[in-house]
Structures are given as structure tokens and as C-alpha cells.
Amino acid sequence: MPKTLRFRDFICIHLVTTRWCVFSSPSTSGLFNSVQPFTTMGTEQASQEAPNATPEAANPTATDADNAESIDVNLDEWKGFEYSPVEFSPVLTINLSDEFRHVFGLLYAVKKSKERSKRALDLTSRAIILQNSSPTAWMLRREVVATLAENNPALWAIELGFTAKIISKNEKNYQAWEHRRFAAESGNLLQTEIQFTDVALNGDEKNYHAWCHRHWLVRDHGLTEGELDATEWFIRTDLRNNSAWNHRWLVTGLVEGARNDDEMTFALEIVEKAPRNEAVWNYIHAMGKSGLSIAAAKAKAVECLEVDAGCIPARRFLVLNASSSEASEVRKHCQILASGVDPIRKKYWEMKAADPGRPIKG
Amino acid sequence: MSTNTPSYPPSVPTERELTDFGVQRVQHENIFSDTWHAQHYVEQRVFDIRHARPPEKPLVLFREKHVSWLMRHLQYLPRGSESFDVLQGWSCFWIVHSLNLLGATIPVPTASMVVKHLATFKDPVVGGYGGGPGQSSHLASSFSVIMTLCGLGTEEALMSIDSVSLLRFILQMKQADGSFRVSFGGETDVRAMYCAICIASIVGLLKGVEAEKITRGCASYVKSLQGFDGGLGGEPGAESHGGNSFCGLATLVILDELDAVDTGALLDWAVMRQMAYEGGFQGRTNKLVDSCYSFWVGSLFPLLGLKARAPAGMSKLFDADALQRYVLECAQLENGGFRDKPGTSRDLMHSCYALSGLSIAQHFGEAKHDAKNEVKKVDPVFNIAEDKINYVKEFFSQT
Ligand SMILES: [Zn+2]
Numbered sequence: 001m002p003k004t005l006r007f008r009d010f011i012c013i014h015l016v017t018t019r020w021c022v023f024s025s026p027s028t029s030g031l032f033n034s035v036q037p038f039t040t041m042g043t044e045q046a047s048q049e050a051p052n053a054t055p056e057a058a059n060p061t062a063t064d065a066d067n068a069e070s071i072d073v074n075l076d077e078w079k080g081f082e083y084s085p086v087e088f089s090p091v092l093t094i095n096l097s098d099e100f101r102h103v104f105g106l107l108y109a110v111k112k113s114k115e116r117s118k119r120a121l122d123l124t125s126r127a128i129i130l131q132n133s134s135p136t137a138w139m140l141r142r143e144v145v146a147t148l149a150e151n152n153p154a155l156w157a158i159e160l161g162f163t164a165k166i167i168s169k170n171e172k173n174y175q176a177w178e179h180r181r182f183a184a185e186s187g188n189l190l191q192t193e194i195q196f197t198d199v200a201l202n203g204d205e206k207n208y209h210a211w212c213h214r215h216w217l218v219r220d221h222g223l224t225e226g227e228l229d230a231t232e233w234f235i236r237t238d239l240r241n242n243s244a245w246n247h248r249w250l251v252t253g254l255v256e257g258a259r260n261d262d263e264m265t266f267a268l269e270i271v272e273k274a275p276r277n278e279a280v281w282n283y284i285h286a287m288g289k290s291g292l293s294i295a296a297a298k299a300k301a302v303e304c305l306e307v308d309a310g311c312i313p314a315r316r317f318l319v320l321n322a323s324s325s326e327a328s329e330v331r332k333h334c335q336i337l338a339s340g341v342d343p344i345r346k347k348y349w350e351m352k353a354a355d356p357g358r359p360i361k362g
Numbered sequence: 363m364s365t366n367t368p369s370y371p372p373s374v375p376t377e378r379e380l381t382d383f384g385v386q387r388v389q390h391e392n393i394f395s396d397t398w399h400a401q402h403y404v405e406q407r408v409f410d411i412r413h414a415r416p417p418e419k420p421l422v423l424f425r426e427k428h429v430s431w432l433m434r435h436l437q438y439l440p441r442g443s444e445s446f447d448v449l450q451g452w453s454c455f456w457i458v459h460s461l462n463l464l465g466a467t468i469p470v471p472t473a474s475m476v477v478k479h480l481a482t483f484k485d486p487v488v489g490g491y492g493g494g495p496g497q498s499s500h501l502a503s504s505f506s507v508i509m510t511l512c513g514l515g516t517e518e519a520l521m522s523i524d525s526v527s528l529l530r531f532i533l534q535m536k537q538a539d540g541s542f543r544v545s546f547g548g549e550t551d552v553r554a555m556y557c558a559i560c561i562a563s564i565v566g567l568l569k570g571v572e573a574e575k576i577t578r579g580c581a582s583y584v585k586s587l588q589g590f591d592g593g594l595g596g597e598p599g600a601e602s603h604g605g606n607s608f609c610g611l612a613t614l615v616i617l618d619e620l621d622a623v624d625t626g627a628l629l630d631w632a633v634m635r636q637m638a639y640e641g642g643f644q645g646r647t648n649k650l651v652d653s654c655y656s657f658w659v660g661s662l663f664p665l666l667g668l669k670a671r672a673p674a675g676m677s678k679l680f681d682a683d684a685l686q687r688y689v690l691e692c693a694q695l696e697n698g699g700f701r702d703k704p705g706t707s708r709d710l711m712h713s714c715y716a717l718s719g720l721s722i723a724q725h726f727g728e729a730k731h732d733a734k735n736e737v738k739k740v741d742p743v744f745n746i747a748e749d750k751i752n753y754v755k756e757f758f759s760q761t
Contacts, residue, residue, distance in 0.1 A: 086496065091475050092450055093438045100444055108496035134448050135545050136498040142547040178549040205396065206649065208601065215599035240397035242647040246601040249590040274393040278634060279647050286590035312638075320630065344641070344681045348633045351673065 007168035010196055011161050075102065077119050083109030103127050104134075111140050116147040125162065132166055138175040142182060149186065156187020164196065171200055177209045181216060193217055194226070205234060206243045215250055227251040228258065232266070239270055242279040249286060264292055268300050271314075275304040281313040285320060294321055310341045319352060397648050404650050407704040408640050408692055421690040423720075423735040424698065428713070429466045431698030432457045435710060436472065448493035451483060451506035456714035458513040462747040463717045463737045468514065477519045480507050484524070488546075490531030499531050500545040505557035508564060512746050512754045520757050525565040532558045532567070533575055540579015551596040552587055555580060556609035560744060563616045566758045581619035584610040591647065592627030602631060604645035604658040611665045612743050620669045632662040633679055640692065641684030642703075643719075652702045653693035653712050656685055656719020661742040664726040682727025689720045690735070718745055 085105035086096060107127045110120050124141035127134060149155040163180040166173060184190050194217060200210035217223040228251055234244035252258040264287055270280045281301075288294035298321065301314040315333050322330045334353030338346045436457050439446050446453055454476055461468055468476075483491040483503065490499035491507040508528070511519040535542045535558060542554040562568050562576050587594040587610050593602025594610040607628065614620050635643045635655065643655035660680065667676035693700045693716045699708030700716035721740040723729040739748040746754070 086447075086494075089450070089479055089495075091436060091472070091479050092446075092453055094443055094447055095439075095441055096444055096447065100447075104447075104496075111498065131445060131447060133445065134493075134497070135500050135503075135548060136448075136492065136496075139498050139545060139547050174544075174549050178547075182547065206646070208596070208603065212597060212600050215597070219599050238395040238397050239393060240395055240648040242649070243601050246589060246591075246595075246599075250599040277648070282591040282647065316634075342638065344636050344638050344684055345633055346681070347675070348679045351675070351679065 005195060005199055007164055007199055010164035010192070010199065011168065075106070078106060078123075081106070081109065081113075100130055103130060104137075107137055107140065111136060116144045118148065120144045121148065128166060132170045132173050133175060135175060138179055142179060145183070146186070153187060156183045156189055159183035159187070160189060160196075167200060171203060171207055172209055174209070177213055181213065190217065190221055190223065194223060194230075198230075201234070205238060205241055208243070211243045211247055214247060218247075218251055218254060222254075224251055224254050228255065235270065239274050240277050240279055242282075245279045245283050249283065259287060259290055259292065261292065263287065264294075264296065268296060271300055271304070275308060275311045275314055278313045281317045285317060288321060297321075309336070312337065312342050315341070400650055401648075404703060404705075405639055408651075411692055411704060415691070421687065421735070423690060423737070424694065424696055425464055425734075427696065427698035428700075428717075429461065429464055429698075431708075432460050432464075432710075432713070433466075436468075436476070448497065448503075449506075450494040451480065451491060451503045451510060452493075453710055454480065454510040455506045455513065456710040458510050459746065460710075460714045460717050462513055462750060463721055463740065465738055470516070473514045473516055474518060476514065477511065477516070477522055480510060481522050483507055484527065485531070486527075488531055488534060489527035489529070498545055500548065501532070501535055501542060501554045501557040502544055504528065504531065505561055508561045509744070509746060512564065512744075513750055515750045515753055520754065523565055525567060528561060528565060529567050529570070529572060529576075532562055533572065536576065536578075540583045552584065552594065552606050552609045552613070553596065555583065556613050559613045559616050564744065564754060564758065568616070577617055580613060580617055581622035584614055584619075585622045588623050588627070589631075592624065592629075592631035593646075594623070594628070601646055604635060604643060604655040607632065608658040608661055608665075611662055615665055615668055615743050625666055625669055628662070629666055629676075629679070632659055632666075635659045636680050636684070637688075640688055640703075641681065642688035642692070643685070650703060651688065651692075653689060653700055653719065654702065654715035656689055656693075657715040657722060657740075657745065660685060660719045660722040660727070661745070664722065664742040667726075677726040678728060680727060682723040682729035685723040685727065686720060686729040686731065689716050689723070 083106045085098075085101035086108075087101075088094075088096070103123070103126050107123055110123060121141065121144045124137050124144065127137040128141070131137065145155055145159055160180065160183055163176045163183065166176040167180070170176070180193075180196075184193055194214065197210045197214045197217075200207055200213075204210075214227075218227055228248070231244050231248035231251060234241055235248070238244070252263060264284070267280055267284050267287070271277070271284070284294065284297045288297065298318060301317050304311045304314040305318075315337055319330050319333050319337075331353050334349045338349035338353065342349065435453070439453065458468065458476070480491070482495040483493070483497065485492055485499040488499050490501070490504040492498050492500060493503040497503070508523060511523055532542075534546075535544070535554065537543060537550060541550045542558045543550050544554040544557075548554075558576065559568075559580065562573075567573065567576060584594065586598040587596070587600070587606065589595050589600075589602035591602050593604075594607040595601050595603055596606040600606070610623070611620075611628065614622055634647070635645070636659075637644055637651045640651040642651040642653060643659040644651055645655045645658065663679050664677035666672060669676075689700070692704055693702070693712065695701060695708050699710075700713040701708045702712050717737055718740050721737045722742065724731050724736060725739040726742065740746070741748050741751045744751050
């Protein structure tokens with residue numbers, strides 16, 4: 001049976017491993033239905049799991065911590081440490097809670113001090129749970145972890161668990177994703193990162209941050225293995241997912257010989273299913289610009305237009321890829337687009353029609 | 363179906379065309395997917411709005427409502443807005459810039475309070491500004507503070523800008539490959555670069571002796587962002603995106619480096635982002651319309667028009683009437699403020715960029731409008747009202 005992973009598995013893996021259970025599982029975990037990420041579906045990558053990356057191993061911890069919404073920062077621990085709570089401002093007044101004012105007041109004071117300790121780490125956890133997007137709290141956390149990890153490298157795994165928790169609550173959080181790159185790189189823990197993005201992409205298959213994380217893994221760390229199959233899976237799940245097409249473009253540029261005639265055949269097969277899909281036509285256009293023959297694609301575009309004169313991306317493809325001898329054809333296509341099927345871009349098509357064969361240089 | 367024939371502007375489909383349009387979609391795109399369903403849902407909501415509106419009722423800008431909603435937020439942010447604690451500079455910018463575009467005057471004592479409050483965001487150690495008092499410096503926060511001060515445009519506001527401290531911070535964010543981090547240990551992307559280059563340009567740092575240290579490698583970084591479809595992504599390899607395309611292209615305009623990217627391909631991409639039915643822009647291929655891209659994508663046309671030998675009319679290559687219509691009809695709320703799209707709630711950010719996009723439609727795209735609906739002209743590079751940015755440029759050229 002294929003294993004299904006959820007955010008909580010990533011949150012708990014590292015807690016189980018290290019027995020430093022200061023963080024709860026995400027309070028929102030119920031919102032994320034179990035998924036079948038591509039990478040667990042019988043491909044190469046299924047074997048690349050972390051040793052404890054099974055829901056079974058993780059669940060006991062998750063249950064223990066399920067009731068605790070977040071960790072407590074014991075302010076007594078900070079007795080004698082001078083700070084002032086965040087003040088209310090005279091304009092843009094925000095109704096800040098007392099907890100917020102004290103936690104952040106303390107955090108700003110710790111930032112100014114040279115203290116980079118375990119209690120400072122706990123303080124940043126509390127602050128980040130209160131305010132996921134505080135660059136100050138994340139920056140302090142980065143400094144503290146970098147200091148503490150010198151004697152305790154297991155900390156990097158905890159950081160992956162912590163960022164998983166925050167990302168599960170707020171999938172578009174810039175700081176958490178950046179911190180995750182830092183921790184995975186510093187702790188040499190890159191092997192489960194593709195799977196982590198699978199989980200995030202299951203919630204939103206166009207999540208820009210998750211895709212960027214994946215671009216980073218293939219671009220800077222060469223983790224291209226399995227990515228052609230993965231992007232094909234995403235594309236077949238939603239033919240119009242431009243994020244998946246984009247990632248595929250990156251991968252085919254990195255994998256030797258991947259931009260070949262078979263790739264063109266694959267794209268044309270996808271065109272067949274839903275011809276009005278701009279993403280696939282753009283992909284074919286780019287393959288043509290990279291040197292592959294587009295003769296079959298042009299024939300396909302003509303075929304599509306015979307069935308559906310309103311197939312804008314096919315007509316656009318013919319306009320953008322016309323040879324100099326096809327000026328009158330281009331003019332005809334532009335007129336159809338301008339006056340009939342794509343009136344919102346009327347002026348653009350008219351400009352193209354006026355000067356066929358030459359791109360409009362912005 | 364209503365028996366009235368609504369008096370749509372020519373660019374918007376008639377009821378009949380609309381019905382045909384729906385039929386066509388279903389007939390020819392019978393592969394349903396998440397993308398298809400989400401798009402269909404939005405089109406249906408826009409359709410409902412357009413049909414519920416009496417055809418004789420003209421589209422109006424609810425100027426007074428917007429002004430009072432914005433002024434209220436300049437004093438108190440609503441309950442549950444703790445997340446705005448790190449966005450204080452941004453909130454100020456969104457409000458001040460929106461008020462400028464609406465032609466409202468911010469009372470001098472209020473402006474003065476804002477200036478004094480923003481001054482407490484300064485980080486005396488590393489330079490620059492944080493998101494609020496005590497917070498770490500951040501390029502986006504610094505950008506929002508500087509742009510607010512420019513938007514206020516008072517002598518007190520502009521005098522409070524310390525260009526030496528900004529320079530110190532910007533140089534610390536510069537990376538070996540020419541890119542910028544947003545903060546110490548923060549992410550590296552084209553937003554960070556635009557924020558750095560934009561404020562450096564405004565306060566005169568690009569004419570200074572350190573200019574080369576700031577601008578080194580920027581153009582080649584932006585070049586590395588151009589995607590397979592011609593748009594620009596946030597980092598190398600990332601998907602083309604309206605906001606990132608704006609940041610990258612505006613950076614190149616400021617640096618006079620427009621040749622670094624294939625502007626023809628960028629235009630071909632940008633023009634496709636306008637939604638055939640809704641009239642507003644999407645930020646990425648096959649995503650949904652969103653009012654904030656009214657500015658991010660709308661501004662790309664005047665920016666591309668700034669290129670040497672660009673054809674006349676470049677800044678009008680989108681359908682400005684349709685964009686204006688989306689902003690006023692689908693994004694605007696009668697009790698003040700703008701939303702992303704029907705079904706979402708209003709917020710300051712979308713209000714700011716919907717109004718900025720409306721200005722692009724009216725002043726660059728020449729959308730038809732009367733004085734009642736007119737907003738002030740925006741500068742497409744800096745996204746500041748044109749009269750304000752001219753004053754600011756003059757101010758800093760003298761200091
Ligand atoms: Zn938006």
C-alpha cells in the first residue's frame with residue numbers, strides 16, 4: 001500500500017529522533033487530508049525517506065502534543081533580564097495582546113544582547129507562533145541555532161520540524177521557507193526535502209514558495225532524479241498547472257539530453273487533451289526557441305484551429321512562430337484574433353498584424 | 363436571462379456572447395481540473411455581478427467612502443490585526459499612497475505623527491528600517507518607510523530620511539552574485555533588488571561614489587529570471603509572475619539596462635495576462651484574476667514603452683477600459699476599500715494596488731472616464747503619485 005505523508009509527519013520525525021519535544025503538531029493538521037504524494041508512488045524516490053518518516057513512528061508524539069497549542073515561554077526564566085514591552089503606537093494603533101507585547105519586547109531586548117542560548121531559542125519559538133512572519137524573530141532564531149548547533153548538530157533536524165509546523169499553518173510564509181533552506185543545507189538534511197514540497201503542493205499545487213524550494217533543490221543541489229516523472233504526474237493531474245510546466249522546463253535544462261523529440265511528443269499529447277491550454281503552448285514555443293523542430297507543433301496548431309477557431313493559444317503559436325514567407329498568414333490570424341476571438345488584446349494583435357515577422361521590441 | 367440588453371463598452375462581451383463563451387468552454391475544454399473549476403467559479407461570480415447591476419447605472423468611484431475607510435485605518439487597525447505589527451511601514455504606504463491617488467489631503471498634524479512614528483523604526487546599528495520599533499532592518503520595510511515619506515512629501519518627512527544609513531544597510535544586503543537579501547539571513551529575490559535599487563535611486567545614492575557597489579550584477583541577475591514564457595520569476599528558475607516581473611523590469615528601467623532581457627518576449631507574456639472575460643489581470647499563466655496585478659502587470663506596458671525605439675502606443679497595448687471596469691465593478695466595495703476578487707474581503711494592500719492599476723488604466727491606457735472617477739496619475743517605476751515623485755526628485759537633487 002502506498003504510504004501517505006502529511007505535514008505532521010515532517011513535524012514529528014525530528015522530534016521523535018531527538019526527544020526534544022517542545023513543539024506541538026500543527027493545530028491545523030486536521031485540515032490537511034492524507035495525501036499520496038507523487039514521490040511515494042512507486043518511483044525511485046520512495047526509498048529516499050528519512051529513517052523515521054513513517055506516520056506510525058510519528059503518531060505517538062503527535063498525540064501527546066496534540067492538545068498543546070504551543071510552547072510556553074516561562075517569563076520567570078528571564079527574571080532580571082531588562083526589557084520593555086512593545087508599546088502602543090500613536091498612529092496605526094494595533095490592539096496587541098499583553099502576551100504579544102511582552103514576548104516581543106523581550107525578543108527585541110535579547111536580539112540587542114549577545115545572548116544566544118536555549119532559552120533564547122524557546123523565546124523565538126513562542127514569538128514565531130504568535131507572529132509567523134516576524135523577520136526579527138526568524139533572524140534571531142537563525143543566529144541562535146547557528147551558535148547552539150556547533151555543539152549539537154541534531155538541532156538542524158529540529159529546525160526542519162519547526163519550519164514544517166509553521167508552514168503547515170501558513171504555507172506562504174517567506175521566512176519559514178528560507179529558514180528551512182538554511183537548516184536543510186547546514187545539517188546536510190536535503191534528502192527528504194522533495195517529499196516535503198510534495199506535501200505542501202498537495203494543499204496548493206501552485207504554491208510559489210514550495211515550487212521555489214524545489215527549484216532550489218534541483219538548481220543548487222542537483223536533485224533532478226525523479227523530477228521528470230514528478231512533473232509529469234503534476235501535469236497529468238492538472239494539465240493547466242503552469243508551475244509544473246515551469247519546473248519541468250528547469251529540469252529538462254539540467255538533465256542531459258532531456259529536451260528532445262520525445263519531450264515534444266509528450267507536450268503534443270497534452271495539447272490533444274485540452275488545446276486551449278496556454279501553458280503547454282508556451283512550453284512548446286520555448287522548446288522551439290531552444291532548437292527543436294516545431295513542424296509537428298505547427299501542424300497540430302492548424303489541426304486544432306480547424307476544430308475550434310477560438311483556440312487562442314494555438315493561433316498565437318502560429319503567429320509567434322511564423323517564418324518570413326508566412327506574412328500573409330500571420331496577418332490573417334492577427335485579424336481573426338483582433339476582431340473575433342480575442343478582442344481584449346485587439347490593439348496588440350493589430351500591432352502584430354501591421355508588422356508580421358518582426359517581434360515587437362518593447 | 364434578463365430581457366434588457368446591457369450597454370456594455372464594446373470590449374466586454376454581450377450577454378449573448380457570454381452565453382456562447384460558456385458553451386464553448388465546456389464543449390472544447392472537457393478536461394476538467396482544479397484550474398478549470400477555479401476559473402469557472404470566478405467567471406460565474408463576475409457574470410452574476412454584471413447581470414445584477416442595472417445597465418443604466420454608471421460605474422462610479424466611491425471616493426469619499428474609500429477616503430474615510432483609509433483615514434480610519436491610519437488611526438486604528440481593526441481587531442485581530444496583530445499580524446500587521448511587522449507591516450506597519452507597509453500599512454502606512456498602502457494608506458498614504460491610496461489617499462494621494464484619490465486626491466485626499468492628509469492633515470498636517472497626522473502626517474507629522476506618521477513621520478515621527480516611522481522614525482522609530484530606524485535601526486541605528488546596521489542602518490535602514492525595520493517593520494516597527496525595535497524590529498530588525500529589512501529592505502522591504504525600508505522601502506515601505508521611504509515610499510511613505512515620499513508620499514507624504516512634507517519637508518519634515520523628507521528631512522527625516524538618512525541616506526547614509528540607507529547606504530550602509532543596502533551594501534550589507536548585497537550578495538556576491540549581485541542579488542540582495544531582504545535582511546540578514548533573509549531570502550534573496552527580485553523584490554529585495556527592486557526595493558534596494560528604488561530607494562537608492564530616490565535618495566540619490568545611484569549618483570554617489572558607491573553607486574557601482576550597489577548596482578553591480580543587477581542586470582545579469584534580472585536576466586537570469588526570465589522564464590521559458592518570457593515573464594520574470596522571483597529567483598532563477600522560478601515561474602513567471604506579475605509582481606516579480608514588475609520588480610525586475612522597474613529595476614532595469616532605473617538602471618537604464620532594458621536590453622538585459624528579451625523585452626519582446628516579456629511583452630508577449632504580459633499581454634496574455636489580461637483575462638478575456640473578467641478584464642483584470644492574472645499574475646501567472648492559468649491562475650485567477652486578482653486586482654493587485656492591475657498595477658503589477660498593468661505597469662509593465664508603460665515601463666516597456668520607456669525602451670529606446672519602442673513603438674508608439676506601447677503603454678496602451680492592454681484593454682484599459684476592461685481593466686477599469688474590473689477594478690470599479692468587481693474589486694470595489696460600496697462601503698470603501700477594494701478586494702482581490704469577488705468572494706474575498708477588502709484589504710489595504712489590494713486597495714492600494716487596485717487604485718494604482720486604475721491610474722495606469724486611466725493615464726497610460728487612456729480608459730474613458732470623467733472627472734468624478736479620475737484618480738491621480740501614478741509614476742509606473744516608483745508607484746508614487748506623479749506630482750509627489752517630481753517634488754521628491756527635486757528635493758533630493760538639491761541636498
Ligand atoms: Zn493580490
